[in-house]
Amino acid sequence: MKLRAILALAVYAIFAVLASWWMAQQSYGWFPPEATAEAKLIDDLFSLFTGLGTFVYLGVIGPFLYALVFHRASKYDFSDGPPIEGSTALEVVWTAVPIVLVLTLSAVSYRTYEKMALQGPQQLVTLPQPQLMQSAYAAPFDSTPQEEIKGALNTAPVEAIDVTAKQWAWVFRYPDQNVTSTELHLPCDRRVRLTLHSDDVLHGFYVPAFRLKQDVVPNHDIDLELTPTRPGTYRLRDSLFSGTYFAANQADVVVQSLADYEQWLADAATQTPTAAYNPAAAEFSTYQGRAVQGWRSVPPAAPPLVNYAPKRSLESPPA
Amino acid sequence: MTDVTVTPASINTSQPYPGAPDNWKRFFTFSTDHKVIGIQYIVTSFIFFLIAGLFAMIMRGELITPDADLIDRTVYNALFTMHGSIMLFLWTFPVLVGLGNYLVPLMIGARDMAFPRLNAVSFWMVPVVGVLMIGSFFVPGGPSQSGWWAYPPVSLQNPTGFWLNGQMLWLLAVAISGVSSIMGAINFVTTIFRMRAPGMGWFRMPAFVWSVLAAQLIQLYGLPALTGGAIMLLLDLGFGTSFFAPDRGGNPIMYQHFFWFYSHPAVYVMVLPAFGIFSELLPVHARKPLFGYRVIAVSSLLITFISGIVWVHHMYASATPPWMRMLFMVTTMLVAVPSGIKVFGWVATIWGGKIRFTTPMLFSLGGIANWLFAGITGIFLGSVPLDIHVNNTYFVVGHFHYVLYGAIVMAIYAAIYHWFPKMTGRMYYEGLGKLHFVLTFVGTTLAFFPMHAAGLMGMPRRVASYDPEFAYLNVITSIGGFLLGVSTLPFILNMVSSWIRGERAGDNPWRAIGLEWLTTSPPPVENFEEIPVVIAPPYGYGKNEPLVANLRVEGG
Known part of the structure; x- marks a missing residue:
């Protein structure tokens, strides 16, 4: 029984990974054509978000639907379920994992933003600008567009x-x-x-x-x-x-x-x-x-x- | 003007308790009974829900074809402005305040709210706001056409030149609504802090009460900013000041800060009670304690704090400097953590339970599934580079309609069905309720899912006309929108007919644990004959422990 549960879980996890990968690839087709170097960066980032988002969605909705199908009370069963009030280990895990996930996504977004180098409305700022922009992160994606931007900047x-x-x-x-x-x-x-x-x-x-x-x-x-x-x-x-x-x-x-x-x-x-x-x-x-x-x-x-x-x-x- | 059609109230419920006028007329009086006020809030706001929904259906009629051919552009602009404003200020806020009003004193074992008369005053400001909003259709130049954000300078333009114009009335309405909500918030916070029954410690409070507390604390710190912003804009519009008018040296971006400093947390004011409803309903209809109750309770307060420091994510594309974009990106993403904790807790609650697909349970489950999707697209929007593409497009419209309709309206329906037997003493019709759920869920998906695709392709929000290539997605959305309009019919039929001649429900038809289920249905004036003494945490399903010491023994 235990083994069957682990197997089912493993099969579902593999399915979720494959589906997420597929969605990440599909996401490139949801946009207009990429007409700037910046568009490439954003589409890559969107693809990453789509992949992770799909995985989280499937990871939650799978057990949710499973419970809805298999954990229903029969017609005349008016008893209560097991009085489980929580699990510290589980709760720590599902607090820590999202924190790591969103901080990672912030860091990757930050890196993409930095590569885009949009300029933007700096003249509206009267405060001294803290130097948040450090290139401390490894380039997560293909860095060609960045090189193109640099090349364009340097040559012309x-x-x-x-x-x-x-x-x-x-x-x-x-x-x-x-x-x-x-x-x-x-x-x-x-x-x-x-x-x-x-x-x-x-x-x-x-x-x-x-x-x-x-x-x-x-x-x-x-x-x-x-x-x-x-x-x-x-x-x-x-x-x-x-x-x-x-x-x-x-x-x-x-x-x-x-x-x-x-x-x-x-x-x-x-x-x-x-x-x-x-x-x-x-x-x-x-x-x-x-x-x-x-x-x-x-x-x-x-x-x-x-x-x-x-x-x-x-x-x-x-x- | 809009009050005369309060239908479900016109039913004779017998409440032969001392001091209570025992007929439907009490719903039209300045009653100080929190239960009467609660139902007044719910019914009044539902009428505005229908009005604003009708506006949405006219808009979807316009958008079913690419050209601006059904209504004039100015009319379209007025309709989307009033749709958003009425849905928020006259439906979502007040209906949740109504549910809170009805439930919080019952759930904490109080006889009424802390300030019953203030409570009635807060409610009776809602019809005033409604008259101002609807009345603005009849002033020269028509109602406000600047969107529910009312960003200056568009909101200051006033093309008719009349001093008393639709924008002026809109700002007055928002300011009054703000005052009403602040008074409500003071009442809720005081009630929850001071009026809990003996033995009801913080961690014996139902999760719904926690979420109302968290939401109303946001009202207290946030609403003054919006109300102040609205008053400053009113002064700019009518009295020649220059807070936000760029041609007089004002700064229009400043208004956006005032506006969003409240209006983002406002989303949590609306969604937190919805979370509370899910947390209440799942244990009852899955017969299991709420999983991780303490963490779910505390995560509501965590949302109160974090939501106060995320507002600039609405302004990534405004004149927002890069450092501010990055800072608010991190805080915005962090809001996902307490929201995620709740979703995981809910899944674990139903896991291994004894689930029954009653109508309130179906609405809760549908709402949670929609919220999961909305939460994930919310993380996309929090990322600055992605938001720079999808900001102000239909992607955002799809996202927040998944939150507001997919999660919050679903939760409101769930709550109304779940506590309907408590409010009326009668049971609703299960078949009509299930039909209502199916229509609502399918309508929500058809209406709001394709919006994300249109937004990614670059369709801006608030357009009265669009390019023919977006037509396909817009036709689906319009069909979904009309379906949502139809979905209210079985609901209204169900509520009215069950209130008149539904089966008697008894005091506790759900075999639920909670103080509100220990009193009669409907509860008497002042709720409890004897104030209960609480001796157990709120979700003792499967444990066979009594909840209170002095009333009937509550078995699992």
Whole structure:
């Protein structure tokens, strides 16, 4: 009997490990494509969490369901179960194991975060920053993306781009060329530094394919650094609720080779600024004279005047 | 305005005890009986649950297609704002306060709460909050459209220009609700500290009382921050101050700190009583003592402390510096430890027991399974790099609906079924109850599980329109949402009809151990003819030991 229990437990443990491994592999397919070096790091971390999370889930739900199936009272059995009130050994184990687990996950997350080197909103901090960032942990994952970031940082100048969010439009400005655009063009395999401003309320800069997000705060410029690694067209979304046309506040992000990118910049610089198509303003204008209207909204800003204002609808695949 | 439809109260229960008006009208009076107030809380908040649920179903109707075509964007924004606000401030908080109100004095052997009149005042502020919230639909410009967070500057924009606008009413409602809850918290904490029956030491208190104590302590330290934040925002909106208005030199991020300093622990204010309910119900319906009772009890207080230092995990993507992100990541992850201890304890409780699948047991088991899943996705959200991707997406919406609906609402249903015979003296219909459970569990899974997938693909929360590629997941979610709407029908039918003509249940239909089961069903005014003297810990199943010295002998 004892042996059978141990065997059953061993079989279930093997099943749980295999299932967790499988889920960890599957998790890569739950995301949009990886378009930055940072995305790779985050997907690896997510895979680790998925694997461990699945194992914990199965580890608890297995005995739980087993008890529900096999430890039920028969119809006329009104007796009580055994009066077991606890077990110090078990309780110590299931306190200690989660502590170790969550501290490990914190440490691995910390390591990933450090590799991402996002910059972030440091200028808002007035306190001296404690040096929490020590690379004391062994690299848990493939360190190629990190090397790529380093390589990109070392070999090329960082592209600085100003990003302005407003109700409800995104405007991108390339200060060196003095080019403005409603589409964000980025060079592939280069470190890019975005400086995020807001003209009115809080917004969120979020490109799901980049796995990166940063809220945009009025009166503060926030830097966000990233390294695009995969040419293509991606979707930028406003991620922090910004009022009536929040859902329509999107833009295309085009990652292209350095040559194409420079060509695009040179072409755009020759264009005279024109009013870009703006979904929020267009939708708002259809309200004039409509019979059924909602409550009154903050009017959208006028369509931005930009050098590069290409098209009416977004081209990027949504995910 | 919303009070007139209090249905289940309109049933004549006979309580021929001195001083008690023996009819349903007492539920509409300024009664100071904690049991009347408890039921007033539960019924009132359930009506708001239905209203806010209706809002959710309209929203799911909008989201069943990608375009914003069913309702105007402003209406959608108002609906998600009011859905969240009403669900939290007028359903989850008050219904749990109602359960606590009903049960805590009975469970600790007290005749009433420590401050009965304050208790009634706290309750009667709830309809005021409700009138303000619902009334805001009828002011020019409509209700608040800034989300239940009411983050400035959006919440300060006031496009209609009217001084008395929906946002103003919303802030007033939140401030009043805060005052009501703080008064309730003072009452609960005092009652639990001072009014326990002789012999009821700390480690003889039922786990539910521990969890209510832990939750109400959070209200005491946390709510002043939110209430203060709401008042400052009100001053910014209506009186030209500049606490949070960036165009006048204020700092909108500061508001987020005020807001989340309370509103994250608020999740524990809601989930701790749910944990307490699971801890109460499993021993009764599995006929075994609560496994590791002391550790489960103390882990509630541990959650009280840790939950006070995790709020910045809602703000990883805000203007939050890296050191703060890392610090709060560690504290957030640590909250998983006491929550995990409870789950392991529950599994060990049912292990080897004599389990009966009664309706309250089914809701408890379903709630625990959902909580396990929600807890694990919660750890994902605590990790800064992962949160930077999924923050403000449907992954978060899925996570907290698993907590709030999957675990907390399930626990509330479990508690209502379990103590229904105590409250009314009658038994509910088991078949309708099981139907209710199946609809609720399937609806929860269909509605909230696909949200995680949509979030990982990058669908932001609070959008009235979305890209066609997310449509598939949203259709499933909408179907689940409508199913959850349908699931309330057997519940209402069950409660109303059983209260009118259910079978007489007797004083202790579950053969449960606990002071509340030693008195009559429904209990008399002032609960006990003689205050019980407690001589044993709360979960003596299988031990055949008496719980109290002076009342009827309680066998196992």
